Amino acid sequence: MNLAAPKQILNYIDGQFCDPENGRFMDNVNPATGEVYSQTPDSDADDVQLAVDAAKKAFPAWSTSTPDYRFKILNRIAELIDANLDALALAESNDNGKPLWLSKRVDIPRASDNFRFFATGLMHYASESHSMQGKAINYTLRNPIGVVGCISPWNLPLYLFTWKIAPALAAGNCVVAKPSEVTPMTGYLLCEIAREAGLPDGVLNIVHGGGPHCGASIVSHPEIKAISFTGSTRAGKDIAAVAAPMFKKLSLELGGKNPNIIFADCNWEKMLKTTVQSSFANQGQICLCGSRILVEASIYEQFKTAFVAEVKKLTVGDPLAETSKQGAVVSKTHYEKVLGCIELAKEEGGTVLLGGNALKPEGRCANGYFIEPTIIEGLGPDCRTNMEEIFGPVVSLQSFTTEAEALQLANASDYGLAATIWTENVSRAHRMAAQVHSGIIWVNCWLLRDLRTPFGGFKNSGVGREGGWEALRFFTEPKNVCIEL
Numbered sequence: 096m097n098l099a100a101p102k103q104i105l106n107y108i109d110g111q112f113c114d115p116e117n118g119r120f121m122d123n124v125n126p127a128t129g130e131v132y133s134q135t136p137d138s139d140a141d142d143v144q145l146a147v148d149a150a151k152k153a154f155p156a157w158s159t160s161t162p163d164y165r166f167k168i169l170n171r172i173a174e175l176i177d178a179n180l181d182a183l184a185l186a187e188s189n190d191n192g193k194p195l196w197l198s199k200r201v202d203i204p205r206a207s208d209n210f211r212f213f214a215t216g217l218m219h220y221a222s223e224s225h226s227m228q229g230k231a232i233n234y235t236l237r238n239p240i241g242v243v244g245c246i247s248p249w250n251l252p253l254y255l256f257t258w259k260i261a262p263a264l265a266a267g268n269c270v271v272a273k274p275s276e277v278t279p280m281t282g283y284l285l286c287e288i289a290r291e292a293g294l295p296d297g298v299l300n301i302v303h304g305g306g307p308h309c310g311a312s313i314v315s316h317p318e319i320k321a322i323s324f325t326g327s328t329r330a331g332k333d334i335a336a337v338a339a340p341m342f343k344k345l346s347l348e349l350g351g352k353n354p355n356i357i358f359a360d361c362n363w364e365k366m367l368k369t370t371v372q373s374s375f376a377n378q379g380q381i382c383l384c385g386s387r388i389l390v391e392a393s394i395y396e397q398f399k400t401a402f403v404a405e406v407k408k409l410t411v412g413d414p415l416a417e418t419s420k421q422g423a424v425v426s427k428t429h430y431e432k433v434l435g436c437i438e439l440a441k442e443e444g445g446t447v448l449l450g451g452n453a454l455k456p457e458g459r460c461a462n463g464y465f466i467e468p469t470i471i472e473g474l475g476p477d478c479r480t481n482m483e484e485i486f487g488p489v490v491s492l493q494s495f496t497t498e499a500e501a502l503q504l505a506n507a508s509d510y511g512l513a514a515t516i517w518t519e520n521v522s523r524a525h526r527m528a529a530q531v532h533s534g535i536i537w538v539n540c541w542l543l544r545d546l547r548t549p550f551g552g553f554k555n556s557g558v559g560r561e562g563g564w565e566a567l568r569f570f571t572e573p574k575n576v577c578i579e580l
């Protein structure tokens with residue numbers, strides 16, 4: 096097959112590519128150039144209804160198909176993603192602004208890993224049984240739910256879209272999915288792959304459009320019984336308000352304001368190298384980025400000097416150039432938001448140690464949305480800069496003197512997604528890991544992912560967990576059968 100980004104993205108319903116019923120399309124912009132380069136459907140409730148109808152029709156056959164059959168198709172999708180790595184990576188980079196090398200090395204390989212992981216996972220899925228001392232035996236069936244909704248954000252488009260779709264399909268559900276309207280391209284290309292892989296019509300339906308019309312129609316549809324959402328805490332609240340009274344199963348992966356806690360006894364070289372990544376990878380647009388850097392006072396000045404020097408070396412520019420470590424942020428709206436956050440940090444009394452400005456590369460990217468990697472210091476835990484998610488190339492530094500103070504600063508947040516702890520003292524690492532309020536703790540590493548582990552956040556960072564059996568459990572309905580002997 097020969098995948099290429101089209102000028103017009105279409106919905107994919109019942110195995111067919113189609114215009115939205117209302118005929119409306121939205122501009123799709125390449126953020127590295129600022130140019131409109133394709134059109135994407137502005138779908139609404141009518142399209143969601145067609146997708147639900149198709150999914151319902153496909154459900155009886157798909158949900159009762161053998162694990163072996165589903166394995167072969169999902170694994171074939173993984174193979175086709177791998178075979179089309181270059182085309183998908185280019186599409187992702189043009190749509191999102193991220194460096195091409197990054198989408199080639201991380202985003203697209205992870206999308207095929209997601210399919211491969213859940214394709215094989217499904218082959219190992221067995222029902223539990225509980226014997227009652229010879230009196231009775233219980234066994235638990237876990238059946239697919241039916242039609243489920245998957246809604247994902249723009250920062251890791253195909254990576255996060257497939258992280259939901261793959262377990263939903265593996266478990267035997269039919270899916271109505273919506274990628275972010277800001278980065279719809281690889282979601283569209285995935286449909287071509289699904290068709291080529293022999294996924295039956297109606298099993299996966301993808302509708303493109305905005306949150307308020309299209310996403311909200313998925314959430315409120317009475318026949319979509321489970322919603323898996325990744326995105327902002329604000330949208331997560333709106334979704335919960337609609338879905339909870341309808342008693343839908345909900346998985347919400349939301350924002351973060353993650354602490355990166357650096358003790359003086361850390362492995363300095365490793366910490367410094369990884370902290371540059373955990374601060375600025377993907378232009379800081381990863382929900383797991385360590386945007387609050389907490390440094391032990393005795394090494395604060397040394398860290399500050401070394402960190403600023405390392406970050407200064409990050410080249411920002413054309414995402415298609417091998418030399419660009421950083422690309423563009425995702426959109427004009429987001430660019431203005433992030434620059435506004437930097438202004439706010441200054442108003443709050445913060446000092447910009449590095450960056451702080453928009454950047455205009457020469458040549459084809461002169462009108463793109465680029466921001467210098469930015470480091471701020473001098474702000475305490477109670478200001479908006481240290482409390483609100485910025486989701487861009489901006490980090491702040493704070494210092495602490497004791498472990499207790501480090502913990503207090505780390506937990507001074509309404510969010511609780513991920514934390515990183517740097518120390519060579521294993522007892523301290525365990526103590527801190529046990530007490531930091533977040534769903535994911537990385538000790539002496541960052542974003543080291545094992546797809547079997549539970550993934551998700553505390554507090555305003557979400558509800559539920561993705562990954563491994565957690566995801567397969569989410570996408571199934573348990574039924575216990577008790578037989579008296």
Ligand SMILES: NC(=O)c1ccc[n+]([C@@H]2O[C@H](COP(=O)([O-])OP(=O)(O)OC[C@H]3O[C@@H](n4cnc5c(N)ncnc54)[C@H](O)[C@@H]3O)[C@@H](O)[C@H]2O)c1
Nearest residue numbers: 247248249274275305306310311326327330348349350382
């Ligand atoms: N916890 C995680 O795993 C994780 C991962 C990635 C991103 N995020 C978060 O996502 C945010 C950035 O992504 P974004 O700006 O695309 O988020 P967003 O909430 O604006 O949009 C996410 C998706 O939800 C849709 N949507 C928006 N409002 C909706 C509504 N009311 N009903 C249904 N759908 C709706 C959007 O169209 C999009 O597809 C950040 O807050 C980031 O932390 C979290």
Ligand SMILES: O=C/C=C/C=C(\O)C(=O)O
Nearest residue numbers: 250380381382383544550
């Ligand atoms: O931006 C958020 C990143 C989420 C990452 C995952 O969900 C994952 O690695 O599984």
